[in-house]
Amino acid sequence: MRGLNNGRPGRPGDAVLVTGSSTGLGLETALCLASKGFVVFAAVRDLAQRADVLRAAAERGANLAVLRLDLTDPESIEDAVATIVEATGGIYGVVNNGGIGLRGCVEDCSPEEIRQVVDTNVLGTIAVTRAVIPHMREAGCGRILTVSSVGGRIAGFGVTIYCMTKFAQEGLGEGLAVELAPFGIQSIIIEPGIIKTTRWSRHRGTAERAMSEDSPYHDLFWASEAEADAIVDRNKTSPEQVALTIHRAITEDEPRLRYVVGRGASVAIFARRHLPEQMFERLYYGRQVQRLQRSTASAGTDALAEARR
Ligand SMILES: NC(=O)c1ccc[n+]([C@@H]2O[C@H](COP(=O)([O-])OP(=O)(O)OC[C@H]3O[C@@H](n4cnc5c(N)ncnc54)[C@H](OP(=O)(O)O)[C@@H]3O)[C@@H](O)[C@H]2O)c1
Numbered sequence: 517m518r519g520l521n522n523g524r525p526g527r528p529g530d531a532v533l534v535t536g537s538s539t540g541l542g543l544e545t546a547l548c549l550a551s552k553g554f555v556v557f558a559a560v561r562d563l564a565q566r567a568d569v570l571r572a573a574a575e576r577g578a579n580l581a582v583l584r585l586d587l588t589d590p591e592s593i594e595d596a597v598a599t600i601v602e603a604t605g606g607i608y609g610v611v612n613n614g615g616i617g618l619r620g621c622v623e624d625c626s627p628e629e630i631r632q633v634v635d636t637n638v639l640g641t642i643a644v645t646r647a648v649i650p651h652m653r654e655a656g657c658g659r660i661l662t663v664s665s666v667g668g669r670i671a672g673f674g675v676t677i678y679c680m681t682k683f684a685q686e687g688l689g690e691g692l693a694v695e696l697a698p699f700g701i702q703s704i705i706i707e708p709g710i711i712k713t714t715r716w717s718r719h720r721g722t723a724e725r726a727m728s729e730d731s732p733y734h735d736l737f738w739a740s741e742a743e744a745d746a747i748v749d750r751n752k753t754s755p756e757q758v759a760l761t762i763h764r765a766i767t768e769d770e771p772r773l774r775y776v777v778g779r780g781a782s783v784a785i786f787a788r789r790h791l792p793e794q795m796f797e798r799l800y801y802g803r804q805v806q807r808l809q810r811s812t813a814s815a816g817t818d819a820l821a822e823a824r825r
Pocket residue numbers: 535536537538539540541542560561562585586587588612613614615616636663664665666707708709710711712713714715719
């Protein structure tokens with residue numbers, strides 16, 4: 517895009533840091549970039565995960581380095597970036613992928629749970645970004661890719677706080693694109709739709725009070741969770757598609773500001789962009805509320821209990 521793209525595209529041999537590489541989209545992205553010749557630093561929160569990442573890399577015939585980076589620990593972020601710069605003389609790219617979820621209506625999320633997700637997804641992403649910018653500025657090139665979500669463009673029932681952090685990432689990524697373009701650095705936002713990863717099982721991040729039958733949102737929330745799980749099961753978008761999109765965004769001559777990944781996400785974002793606002797709100801949000809109300813009116817406790825499992 518004219519004005520925004522002043523630097524050079526990434527090429528094999530460039531150093532790229534991928535946060536949250538222990539599993540899911542981060543692991544797949546680290547493996548994909550490494551197999552395409554990038555010098556990948558796969559960052560994990562806990563070095564106990566190192567062996568698993570190296571095993572996955574060996575299985576794919578990919579070479580990468582694993583280092584520790586906890587998004588809530590500023591010192592670990594500084595150390596990780598210093599290690600990369602010392603080893604390679606600079607850092608071409610960062611994939612701000614690491615993050616956590618928080619599921620539950622706003623009233624059901626505790627201040628501590630909210631602080632944790634804001635610390636990780638927002639403040640952690642900002643800290644990593646601020647740590648790499650000086651090195652990119654010095655080199656006159658670089659790409660900062662932030663893995664937001666379709667939830668960064670369209671919020672939804674029972675995931676408001678998570679979506680709020682993704683909206684924050686969207687604002688960060690967009691503002692950075694303007695601030696950094698004069699220095700040859702591109703900021704790019706990746707917006708995946710729903711993809712089956714540990715995000716939907718082990719890392720689901722359900723707020724404690726959302727589990728309680730005392731919550732006034734209890735039945736609605738579990739009906740919306742059942743709806744989300746049905747979409748996860750139906751969805752055919754794969755982590756590989758996200759990784760390949762990230763590779764494309766790093767290597768394209770003129771990258772876009774945003775890349776949407778997955779059919780469902782593309783349709784929803786297209787509708788939001790092109791439908792008159794009130795029509796979108798009625799069709800998307802209005803119908804969601806109606807559906808949830810209908811299903812809680814018709815669902816027995818057994819169905820809701822099943823969704824909770
Ligand atoms: N899967 C989806 O449907 C979907 C859709 C849209 C956007 N996304 C976004 O894509 C990104 C990756 O999601 P995913 O589906 O791959 O989820 P995931 O399987 O839960 O992976 C999340 C990664 O983030 C790491 N992480 C969590 N807290 C961290 C911290 N404090 N410091 C460093 N790393 C931390 C996790 O490390 P540990 O293993 O140590 O916990 C893990 O490696 C997230 O930003 C998510 O919001 C996912």
